[in-house]
Amino acid sequence: MTNAWISGTIVAVLAGAVGFFVVLRGASFPAHAIPNGAFAGAAGANLLGINPLFGLVSFAVMAALGIGVTSRRTRNDVATALSLVLMLALGAAFLTLSTQYEPAINALLFGEILGVSSSEILPVVVLGVCCIVALVVLFRPLVFTSVTPELAEARGLNNTLIETLFLVVLALSTALTVPVVGALLTFSLMIGPPAAARLMSSRPSRAIALSIGLALLTVWLSIAGSYTFNLPIGFFVGTLGAVLFLGARLWGSRRARSLRLVIA
C-alpha cells in the first residue's frame, strides 16, 4: 500500500507537469497514442521474457520519434493515427503469440496501482526526476514555441526539434505511468487536471502548480476510492479528470458573468 502511495504521487507530479504542455501545445492525440505504443512494447517484452520497462520505454520513444518525424511531411493527426494503429496492431500480434493471461493484460491497459512492488519504485523515481529536469530545462522554449511558433522560429528556435524533444519526454513519462495507472488512463491523467488548471489560471507557472496539485488530488482520491470500494483505479482517474474539467469550466463561466456584472 505504501508503494502505491509513493509511485502514485510521483506519477501524479509527472503527469501534471507534462500534461500542462500537452494541453498548451494541443498534443492530446500523441498523448493518447504514445501510451498505447508503450502497451504494445510491454506485450513484446513479455513475449521475449525481458523486463517490461525496456519494452515500455523503447516502444514509447519509437512512437514519439515516429510521430515527430512523420509530422514534418504529413498532417500531424494523420501521422499520429497511423503510428497508433501500427503500434496497437503489433501489440495485438504479440498478445496472440504469447500465452498471456487476461488479467495481466487488463492490468497493463487499466492499471494496477496496488500491485506495484518495491523493486519497481527505484526506476520510476530515477526516470521521473530525469523528465522533470528535462521539462525545467525546456520550459522557456516549450512555452515560446507553443504560444507563438512563428516568432520562435524567427528567433532561431527549431520548432521540429523542440516538438520531438517534447514528445520524447512525454514518451518517457508515459512509460513510467503506464504500469501504475494503465495505458488508457495515463492519458486521462495528462488531460483532465491540466485542462482544468489552464481554465483556472492563464499564468504558466501558476497553471503548472495548479495542474500538479489537481493531478495529485485525482490520484490520491482514486487510490483511496479504489481501495475502499474495490473498483478499478482507472474508473476514478478517468471520471475525476472529467469532473474537474467541467467544474473549472462552470466556475470560469460564473466568474466571467460576475465580472461582466461588475463592469456593467
Add this chain to the structure above:
Amino acid sequence: MLRWLLEPGLFANPSVRTALVVGAVVAVVSAVAGIFTVLRGQSFAGHALTDVATAGGAGASLAGVAPLVGFIGGGVVGAGAMDVIGVQRVKGRDIATGVVLGAATGLAALFLYLSTTHSSATGTTQSILFGSIFTVQSSTVPEVAVLSAVVLLTLAAIGRPLLLSSVSPELASARGVHLRTIGLTFMVVLAVSVGLSAIVIGSILSTALLIGPPASALKLVRRFGAGVTLAIGLGLVATLLGIVLAYDSYYWSSSHRGLPVSFFVVVVVVAEFVLSSLIFRWRRARVPVVVHVVVADHPEGWH
C-alpha cells in the same frame, strides 16, 4: 501462384465468407466517412469515438442490451458531448475530444471490471478492444448493411456543404451554410460509422480504415470524386488482403497459431500510406511549380 496465396478451403469456410462481406462493407463506409475526417483534421475525434463506442458496448453487455445499441448509442452520446464542450472551435477541439475520451475510458474500465467479475467471461476485454472479424455472426449482416446505407446516404445528402465547410469555413458561412449544424451532423454520422466498424472489426481496425486509405488517396489525387473512389479501393484491398493473409497465417507455423486479422490489415494500410507518400514526394520533386509553393511554406529551407 493463386494456390500459394489462397490456402485450401478459404471460401468454403462460412466465417471467412461473412468476414469478407462485412469487412468489405465496413471498408467502403470507413473510406467515405474518412475522407471528410482527414480533410477536416478530425482524426483524433474519429479515433476517440471508437473508444467511446467501446465503453458504450461494455455498458450494454453489462446491462444486457444488444451490443450494437451500446456501441452506436455510446458513440452518438460521445459526439454530442464533444460538440457541447467545443469540438467546433479548432483550439478547443483537442481538449474537448480528450476530456470525453478520458471520461469514456474511465467508464470502460468500470464496465469491463464489473462484467468480468460477474459473468467471468474470459476474453471480453480483448475481443472488444481488438475485435475479431472471424467471430462476426452472419445474423448481424443485415443490421450492418442497413446502418451502412444510412451513413452513406446521409453523407451523400450533406456532402456538398460539408466539403465546402471543411475546405473553407469562411466561404461556406458566406454561402449560408450553418457550420455548427453541419459539423454536428457530421460528428453524429461519424459516430454511427465508427461504432459500426468498432463492433465488427475492433477499434484498431476502425481507426486504421478510417484514416489510412483516405490519407493515402489524398496524397495521390486532387479531385474529390477520384479521392473517394481511390480511398474505397485502397480500403477494400487492405481489408480483403488482410483477411486472406490472416487465414493463411494459421498454416505458416507448425503450432497452428494464426496472427490476428487486425495486424495484417494495419500492415497493408501502413504500406499503402508509405508508398503513396513516396509517390507524392517523387512527383513533387519533378514538378517545379509545386516545389515553389512548398519552399514558400517553409522559409527555413529557402536559401
